[in-house]
Amino acid sequence: MKTENLIGYQYKGGKKTFKAIDPASDKELDGDFHIASQEDVDEALTLAENAFASYRYLDKKAKATFLRNIAEEITNLGDELIERAIAESGLPQGRLQGERGRTTSQLNMFADLVEEGSWVEATIDSAQPNRQPAPRADIRKMLVPVGPVVIFGASNFPLAFSVAGGDTASALAAGCTVVVKAHPAHPGTSALVGEAIKKAAERNNLPEGVFSMLYDDGYAVGEALVNHPKTKTVTFTGSYRGGTALVKLAQEREHPIPVFAEMGSINPTILLPEALENRYQEIAEQYAASITLGAGQFCTNPGLLIAIKSPVTDKFKQALGEAIEKVASSTMLTPGISKNYSNLFEEMLQEQGVSMIGTSANINREKANQARPVVAEVSASSFIVNPKLREEVFGPYSLLVTADYEVQLQQVVDALHGQLTASVVADEGDLKKYKDLIQGLVNIAGRVILNNVPTGVEVIPSMQHGGPFPATTDGRFTSVGTGAIKRFARPVAWQNWSNDLLPDELKDGNPLEIWRMVDHKWTKE
């Protein structure tokens, strides 16, 4: 495992280093990771810009091969990767093996997408030389990559949203070059994956600088990366504070750039009466599992349940409390996250009208940084007047809000900020009775879910992982699924160029056999 900064194809040491911590033991792990300097930032972005000049034009098959080779190199890392990721994240082996599978699948999915090629939205309007009063020139448009992208590794997906995660896969697929700021919680995992990408780039003789990766245990390197004039776009998954700070930096640049920040959600779920009546026990168990999955460290964790006060809601509450009691504690990603979680749920329990429904009776005393699953409750009237209760508690926590009457359900929804997801648990009568309430959820979320939990984000074309602010900074884009590539491209129109000078995607005869809109019609001709 190399512990120096990866700048193009070179490893470069620095003056200061830091170590990874095993959150299950609070002990330092092997490896002194080198903190990047301002010069390293500049060098990485200069290489990234130089590499972009040729990488952007890489043949679509060659780009697909590169992405598939990254997936292969990650698989080749074998147990070493999983073991290091377990040690650095506290996540269990099965989860990390699954996450590795998701990571390689994402890379292969983007390889398929670029190899197929239609994602560039090629659009052609033929010339009209005889148009009156003036002729119309031939105009053809397609998406082109924006340039070097800075990607912040996320703590909660050490593989699937980190060094070779969805952001990197989609940026490289778009034809952008990438500089990753490795997350300090898992530098060793990052080092291994970074080297896998380097190997894949070398196997394909790609220009040096197509990928670089820098370390820092503070904020200076991240800030320098966002401020660097060669950076064209930034992605980030993390806290509201972190995300909005990066947006501010990016907006204050001489030439502002977009920051795609995913900043968390409380993912409201409305539990409607008939469904609770018919199957409160099953719903309680399903939600207890979703709330505590991965120690609740998912951006789609159901942190808010909304129901109407009734005897059956009381039964559901009891069942939920009992289900939560049975869930064992689990190790959180970092000591900092663990401490924040404990502080925040304790604070929530002190808020006006909030009381505990249930908490885990099964806390592992042998391991450090254990997240205690907690479910609390509050009345809708207390919830509506207290903005604090709408904040995300990152961890295995959920708050049940109980409305006194039906209209209050809508008032609770109206009090919410933008969300990644909004869910409804409903049976047939509920769907008719609460039609407007249910339909209105589209206004606050990027994904609306019926009788399903929000956790488990599928990596498919129809996925939307991005919602109105503050769930993400730009709800018009997604960070999961094939649509994620659109964050890294912009349209360019070519006017009056001869066929041989146009990109292949726009040439007469459609040599790449992609879907195109030609004179207002979709066609593969």
Place this chain on the structure above:
Amino acid sequence: MKTENLIGYQYKGGKKTFKAIDPASDKELDGDFHIASQEDVDEALTLAENAFASYRYLDKKAKATFLRNIAEEITNLGDELIERAIAESGLPQGRLQGERGRTTSQLNMFADLVEEGSWVEATIDSAQPNRQPAPRADIRKMLVPVGPVVIFGASNFPLAFSVAGGDTASALAAGCTVVVKAHPAHPGTSALVGEAIKKAAERNNLPEGVFSMLYDDGYAVGEALVNHPKTKTVTFTGSYRGGTALVKLAQEREHPIPVFAEMGSINPTILLPEALENRYQEIAEQYAASITLGAGQFCTNPGLLIAIKSPVTDKFKQALGEAIEKVASSTMLTPGISKNYSNLFEEMLQEQGVSMIGTSANINREKANQARPVVAEVSASSFIVNPKLREEVFGPYSLLVTADYEVQLQQVVDALHGQLTASVVADEGDLKKYKDLIQGLVNIAGRVILNNVPTGVEVIPSMQHGGPFPATTDGRFTSVGTGAIKRFARPVAWQNWSNDLLPDELKDGNPLEIWRMVDHKWTKE
């Protein structure tokens, strides 16, 4: 002509008023236009939000009819509209008749687009109930409208980028409701068009608030509109200063919103040696016409010409000077724009190394606010070190930058900010010799043009009218052409909903017969 603020279906007067000025005479025109109050802003946006709740679900045929009816009502205004627009803008009759045609065509184009329906990018991934280790739910995604949109009328297109211009047409087409801030340079034109939209909305029994229009001759109403929490998106076409001020306001909101600002460009054109050798006279005449078209008041005006020093470039220069001399002056849009233009080109002529090539010998002394066409020149070395010379001079002005040697051409291009367009005038030998330079123009512009002038922006699907900052605030979007609708929509995914609860666009059997991506394949099935 009603001169009060149009709030939903009601006209409401205010305490203060202002008058329009005829720029050709500097005289006040008929009509006291009422300045909106903060209450008017709030009422317009409250109505817009209420109307959005139902207008967003309007059947696609009904929406298309509404857009076509707006076009009809504008046509029905007849000569009154053209006469008022001439008086308020100083633009000639032919231009305004053409612009009216473009305005109604845009409305009809968006009517066709929404009636066809595929613009929502419907994407379906079928359930996989037997997938291991966990089943996959049915997920379906499409674009939905974002909510109330605030549109600032532009001074330079009193019809096509004003009250019922491309922004309004595309926002209404997306299913958004609209509040227009009328441009104070043409309030009477705005009043007539606003009433046409009101009539069309009434004819279709649309909810009150689908459209409102407010007046102000200052900044307070615009600021209040951008700050209002119900506003979801803003569009603006104007100056860099105006655009960046609105972005700052929008970013400082509790929930930031996008501002699509088009802030002007100098639209570089590279004139290559072989082309100049073969046809310098023709090129000079073509560019003299493009530079002075509409008194140079186009965002795609070619404000920068770049060539290599040579005897033929000297001949081109002389021909350009002579061509410019022959162009008559014309009335600018407002006294303020006219004054700014004179000041700015005079300032430019004082800059180090800048000298005049030619100016109009034909200034109309009978009319006020006449723009004097001016072409100046400067060496590449002076240009590269002087940021002032890269600023837009809004009016019939262009600067010829002469490089001492070939490599300097690239240095001039590298010194430029983001642009709406970049053009090349080249013959066969040039295309081979300067391949890299030409190809690199994609990096700085949204539209790249060969042997064609940048003015004359076609309204078609392949148009890209938006470039890297500061040409626009978001080069991933266009404000002209069918793509403009994408500014007003965001994707939403529906997970695990039964067929009857899904929007028609996503239902099994494709009842709307639109193009959809179903299980990774584009199909109309």
